[in-house]
Amino acid sequence: MMTRAVKISRSTLRALRRACAQAFAALSLVAAASLAFAPSALANCCTVKSGGSPNANAIHSLYDIIFYIAVLVFVAVAGILLYSVWSFRAHKHPVAAQIHGNTKLELGLTATATGIVVVLAAVTFIKLPSIINPPNSNAGAASVLSASLTAPTPPNGNKLTICVTGRQFIWRYTYGANCNKTAWARRLPYSYQQMEVPAGVTVDLVIQSNDVIHAWWIPALGGKVDAVPGFTTYTWFKALHSGHTYFGQCAQLCGRGHAFMTARVKVVTLAQYTAWLARLAQEIKQQNDQVTQLRQQLIQQGYLTSSGVF
Amino acid sequence: MSTIDQTLRPVPQILVHEVQRPRQTRKWLDWVLTTDHKKIGIMYLVLTFVFFLMGGVEALMMRSQLAVPDNNLISGELYNELLTLHGTTMIFLFVVPVMAGFGNYFVPLMIGARDMAFPRLNALSFWLLLMGGIVFYASLFWHPPEAGWWSYPPLSSIQYSPSGGQDAWIFLIHLTGISSLVGAINFYVTIVNMRAPGMSWGRMPLFVWSILIYAVLLIIALPVVAAAVTMLLTDRHFGTHWFDPINHGSPVLWENLFWFFGHPEVYIMILPGFGMISEVLPVFARKPIFGYKAIAASTIVIAFLATLVWAHHLFTAPMPLVVLGFFMLSSFLIGIPTGIKIFNWTATLWRGSLVMTASMYFAIGFIIVFLIGGITGIFLATFPVDWQLNDTYFVVAHFHYVLMGGAVFTIMAGTYYWYPKMTGRLCSERLGKASFWVTFVGFNMTFFVQHALGLSGMPRRIYTYQPGMGWSTYNLISTIGSYILAFGILMSVYNFATSYRKGKVAGPDPWKGNTLEWFTTSPPPVNNFDVVPRVRSVEPMRDIRLEVEAQTGQLQKSGGSEQFARV
Numbered sequence: 023m024m025t026r027a028v029k030i031s032r033s034t035l036r037a038l039r040r041a042c043a044q045a046f047a048a049l050s051l052v053a054a055a056s057l058a059f060a061p062s063a064l065a066n067c068c069t070v071k072s073g074g075s076p077n078a079n080a081i082h083s084l085y086d087i088i089f090y091i092a093v094l095v096f097v098a099v100a101g102i103l104l105y106s107v108w109s110f111r112a113h114k115h116p117v118a119a120q121i122h123g124n125t126k127l128e129l130g131l132t133a134t135a136t137g138i139v140v141v142l143a144a145v146t147f148i149k150l151p152s153i154i155n156p157p158n159s160n161a162g163a164a165s166v167l168s169a170s171l172t173a174p175t176p177p178n179g180n181k182l183t184i185c186v187t188g189r190q191f192i193w194r195y196t197y198g199a200n201c202n203k204t205a206w207a208r209r210l211p212y213s214y215q216q217m218e219v220p221a222g223v224t225v226d227l228v229i230q231s232n233d234v235i236h237a238w239w240i241p242a243l244g245g246k247v248d249a250v251p252g253f254t255t256y257t258w259f260k261a262l263h264s265g266h267t268y269f270g271q272c273a274q275l276c277g278r279g280h281a282f283m284t285a286r287v288k289v290v291t292l293a294q295y296t297a298w299l300a301r302l303a304q305e306i307k308q309q310n311d312q313v314t315q316l317r318q319q320l321i322q323q324g325y326l327t328s329s330g331v332f
Numbered sequence: 333m334s335t336i337d338q339t340l341r342p343v344p345q346i347l348v349h350e351v352q353r354p355r356q357t358r359k360w361l362d363w364v365l366t367t368d369h370k371k372i373g374i375m376y377l378v379l380t381f382v383f384f385l386m387g388g389v390e391a392l393m394m395r396s397q398l399a400v401p402d403n404n405l406i407s408g409e410l411y412n413e414l415l416t417l418h419g420t421t422m423i424f425l426f427v428v429p430v431m432a433g434f435g436n437y438f439v440p441l442m443i444g445a446r447d448m449a450f451p452r453l454n455a456l457s458f459w460l461l462l463m464g465g466i467v468f469y470a471s472l473f474w475h476p477p478e479a480g481w482w483s484y485p486p487l488s489s490i491q492y493s494p495s496g497g498q499d500a501w502i503f504l505i506h507l508t509g510i511s512s513l514v515g516a517i518n519f520y521v522t523i524v525n526m527r528a529p530g531m532s533w534g535r536m537p538l539f540v541w542s543i544l545i546y547a548v549l550l551i552i553a554l555p556v557v558a559a560a561v562t563m564l565l566t567d568r569h570f571g572t573h574w575f576d577p578i579n580h581g582s583p584v585l586w587e588n589l590f591w592f593f594g595h596p597e598v599y600i601m602i603l604p605g606f607g608m609i610s611e612v613l614p615v616f617a618r619k620p621i622f623g624y625k626a627i628a629a630s631t632i633v634i635a636f637l638a639t640l641v642w643a644h645h646l647f648t649a650p651m652p653l654v655v656l657g658f659f660m661l662s663s664f665l666i667g668i669p670t671g672i673k674i675f676n677w678t679a680t681l682w683r684g685s686l687v688m689t690a691s692m693y694f695a696i697g698f699i700i701v702f703l704i705g706g707i708t709g710i711f712l713a714t715f716p717v718d719w720q721l722n723d724t725y726f727v728v729a730h731f732h733y734v735l736m737g738g739a740v741f742t743i744m745a746g747t748y749y750w751y752p753k754m755t756g757r758l759c760s761e762r763l764g765k766a767s768f769w770v771t772f773v774g775f776n777m778t779f780f781v782q783h784a785l786g787l788s789g790m791p792r793r794i795y796t797y798q799p800g801m802g803w804s805t806y807n808l809i810s811t812i813g814s815y816i817l818a819f820g821i822l823m824s825v826y827n828f829a830t831s832y833r834k835g836k837v838a839g840p841d842p843w844k845g846n847t848l849e850w851f852t853t854s855p856p857p858v859n860n861f862d863v864v865p866r867v868r869s870v871e872p873m874r875d876i877r878l879e880v881e882a883q884t885g886q887l888q889k890s891g892g893s894e895q896f897a898r899v
Binding site: 066067068069070071078080081084085088089092095096099100102103106107110111112115116117118119120121122123124127128131132135136139142143146147149150153154233234235237239241244245246247248250251252253254255269270271272273274275276277278279280281 | 479484492578584657667678679681704719720797802
């Protein structure tokens with residue numbers, strides 16, 4: 023089996039194996055150490071992010087159920103496989119049993135696999151309503167779906183609507199009902215990159231794109247939804263705790279600046295939100311007034327025509 | 333004496349003579365003009381391995397950029413070009429055609445035919461593939477495409493990707509598409525019409541079954557992507573608005589057309605690998621394949637379901653809930669035939685007498701890796717969970733487990749298994765096993781942590797990230813792993829390169845194979861066989877060997893594992 027050019031002796035191989043094992047051990051040590059000393063460095067190794075909103079929490083619990091079933095299946099199948107490889111190597115088990123198959127076993131395992139799939143589907147459909155149907159906002163406050171074509175609403179209809187518009191490479195948020203239709207006419211307040219929302223209120227996001235396909239995603243506040251030009255998609259969240267800022271970023275390749283298309287959602291109390299929104303509207307109005315003034319001056323001085331041509 | 337006297341022959345007799353005319357003085361001309369399926373097969377394998385290495389270099393460049401946060405090694409533009417080149421190369425220029433390469437070389441040999449049904453068409457397939465590769469890689473000298481291997485419009489439209497690189501990508505899809513389509517028809521006709529006497533459908537080697545289904549899936553899927561890229565081309569240059577939202581076109585139409593091709597493509601890439609594993613395992617377990625019919629049937633079921641699951645790539649796109657539910661259930665269903673395969677492979681090892689060759693190492697490694705990839709697929713098929721995982725590194729980890737695991741590990745297993753047949757030389761087993769361990773460790777280091785990256789919220793295809801996101805450690809581990817993985821692959825490439833001249837002479841049947849390719853010399857002569865034996869079971873070569881042993885009285889221990897037990 024040896025070639026002249028490839029001379030690896032048994033001892034070299036053993037040394038290589040040892041080196042591999044040592045490297046593995048060292049790596050696991052490093053991993054374990056970093057897990058122990060810097061939990062933030064390796065946070066979230068094994069389950070989806072959640073905690074910000076009931077839909078994210080529901081996805082989390084669905085994920086966990088699938089995870090336990092998956093680990094069970096992996097351990098069972100890999101266990102049998104490794105046991106076979108370990109016990110039936112030629113020098114331990116020189117005579118192979120000439121078995122061609124076993125129909126009963128085959129059907130039994132097919133039935134088992136089918137059973138697992140049925141259980142998974144059932145669990146998903148049981149969990150689904152808590153993921154796609156928005157709950158009512160907390161009492162005294164002002165919702166909604168996944169990647170749906172219709173806007174869902176909490177049972178009492180009490181929700182806050184924010185339009186999310188993606189474009190290369192920033193998110194724009196417009197606050198207020200019908201924000202995708204009459205935002206300009208009604209001078210609705212808007213912000214970029216950072217969204218501010220009140221805790222305890224069901225927020226309905228109306229998602230659109232101005233140019234290429236983007237995907238809206240704040241992991242702790244639920245799943246992602248594509249922003250497809252020519253389509254309107256919806257999702258919702260209901261922030262549970264004020265005082266948190268959640269991070270997310272565009273998940274669909276949208277061009278050279280894709281890595282920088284980030285988003286933040288700052289959760290505040292309802293009173294803080296109302297005050298912030300009023301201040302925002304005021305600032306935008308001031309800026310608009312200044313621009314209008316400047317425009318008038320430029321037209322008077324003859325630098326600009328009244329239709330806005332230089 | 334006109335009949336062959338079996339009793340005088342102690343070992344299976346090789347009934348072929350060298351009928352090749354003397355080689356041309358210019359050997360390269362021999363290769364360029366050839367219509368011999370074996371030469372074409374070798375050219376396929378060499379060319380696709382070159383593309384594999386190129387795709388690998390692109391991957392290493394991307395991993396180097398992601399090793400540390402805020403890295404400035406590579407710009408956003410170059411990174412997008414690299415990810416497009418990497419994905420497109422690995423899929424259209426490596427995995428799909430490499431399977432055609434193995435199919436070309438071994439389908440005629442395994443079914444006892446002298447060549448493919450249409451030898452000249454076969455040569456055309458290969459040269460179209462080469463042309464596709466050249467057209468695509470020529471864009472390196474101008475502007476490579478940067479819209480990803482899915483090329484979702486509007487990003488791939490003339491407005492957002494004005495460079496000719498996107499057009500080069502379209503032509504690559506057309507050229508490799510015609511190449512694969514012509515090849516698929518050739519495989520289909522060959523397998524249906526040219527099997528050895530007695531080789532009924534139930535006696536056909538499982539690798540041939542998988543190539544047959546591969547061909548059928550190609551014929552179903554490729555015309556759709558050909559139509560889609562033609563529509564993209566007319567959108568870009570001839571004023572149509574298929575995918576242009578401003579003029580009531582729909583980007584979602586592209587997503588559906590592309591993935592209607594794209595998901596069958598996944599099975600096109602791994603089914604032949606499944607076939608190879610189904611050949612390798614019984615030979616080295618010295619045991620018949622467990623559940624031949626179940627494996628063949630599950631291949632057909634997978635192919636059928638493969639055409640019904642495409643929209644699980646679109647769970648975050650604008651689609652009604654009922655569609656999401658349908659595609660979740662159909663994707664779950666495909667887990668059942670795949671599970672049957674894994675079960676049958678494991679059962680083939682059960683109570684066997686395992687000869688642990690390098691090929692066997694890769695085959696068993698494949699089952700483990702593919703099992704992980706299959707299980708993570710269940711997470712992604714559950715659409716509410718997919719809303720969290722779609723387009724993150726979890727998906728990257730998943731499809732590298734199924735595709736790199738399902739294709740590269742099987743290709744390695746297949747290459748170690750068939751290398752002696754193709755070259756007449758054995759590879760270094762020791763280097764092969766060392767290569768397996770390095771590849772296996774590097775692979776898992778690279779991709780296992782990527783699950784955690786996705787769960788921590790890292791999207792795919794970002795070229796840089798900030799520190800403090802909880803991603804830095806995982807990314808560093810993944811990058812180190814990718815270099816180990818690359819080293820492992822290079823060890824095997826070195827092994828293949830050096831063994832070509834310096835490997836031990838293999839003889840016609842070094843592994844005690846089951847199928848007809850081991851009945852002829854290594855490498856086979858141009859006409860493959862002088863006489864094709866009548867096939868009486870799935871394992872014709874084993875039948876011949878047992879018959880000879882019975883007639884000569886030279887009985888061996890069942891399985892003959894002593895020969896390779898300590899290799």
